[in-house]
Amino acid sequence: MPSLKDLKNRIGSVKNTRKITKAMQMVAAAKLRRAQEAAEAARPYADRMNAVIAGLAASVGGSDGAPRLLAGTGRDQVHLLVVMTAERGLCGGFNTTIVRLARARANELLAQGKTVKILTVGKKGREQLRRDLGDKFVGHVDLSEVKRVGYANAHEIARDILARYEAGEFDIATIFFNRFQSVISQVPTAQQIIPAQPVETAADSAALYDYEPSEEAILADLLPRGVATQIFTALLENGASEQGARMSAMDNATRNAGDMINKLTIQYNRSRQAAITKELIEIISGAEAL
């Protein structure tokens, strides 16, 4: 049985914890709004970019002159998995779900006899993957100093990946990130970025355009930008998901702390009551003995 003083201390410390989680929840809520706005603002560019690439890919795709970023290397031996996670923890299952998806994919590929290379973006994923897949790491992108993810960050990552592709380091690249659906639901997603997999939508409208310079030249110019755009979108989705996940995790934590405080308070009151009763019994039985 903990003493009254112990209980009082416990209650105090849980109260402090609740203050912290409450504050974190509110910070996450504010950041979430900003992250959602950023994701919203980036959408027109990504949509147009994808539509144009899809249109071009549909008309150029079949020919021999198709760029390697679209046609691929003709092999699927070496896979690059780009695992995008957060730089910080305390956001529920956010990092774990991405890592779990990436790990499952990696093990599946390894079982098929493929070579797996892993590029991590964000510290948390790296930490979680290090133990069983640490020997597959080929690089790491640290965004912990970045306050607000910008296109420049995505561009940097894309350049790194493209350089590796040019150098023949891998055949297929896939990014892993959490797609933001709502505050309580983020969907871990695997998306193949190289070779490009254009969405089959605007195939018919594309034929109406004049292209200047040639379709192939434009496509060759756009595909690397498309990779950067996809990574940027993923980073923004991830940013919003992280804040959403943190918000709901901290909301839960705040509520749990409240429950715990209630329980401890009841226990404290009972103990106090018991102590008083005990003292009374002692006094009464002492008086009776005389």
Next chain:
Amino acid sequence: MANTLQFDLVSPERKLASVQATEVQIPGADGDLTAMEGHAATITTLRPGILKAVSPQGTQAFAVTGGFAEITAAGVTVLAERAIPVEDLSGTILDDMVQEARDLAAIAPADQKDAAEKIVHDLLALRNDAAHH
């Protein structure tokens, strides 16, 4: 009043401009072109240069470094990786861009060397243009 077309300038991070314009001057990779209402549907890549949208309310000019423009009869959508209003353009930003392009040109593989050098020259020309604005 002259017929207008919808002009949108979009960067990866946000929408920079969305106005009704009478004409849009675009620094295309194969040469400058001006899009007006009823232009044939065209997609062109951009070279670094000055993008101008002329509207009844005045002219907006942006320095763009690359991307592409999608022209239809009803509007122009420019997707630029980096676009800066000419008023905000300072020598240092351009100097940084030129330096960055030079660095890239220096490490570019042989078959992309010419293209990278061209970007440097386009940027230098852009800097000259901007100085006159």
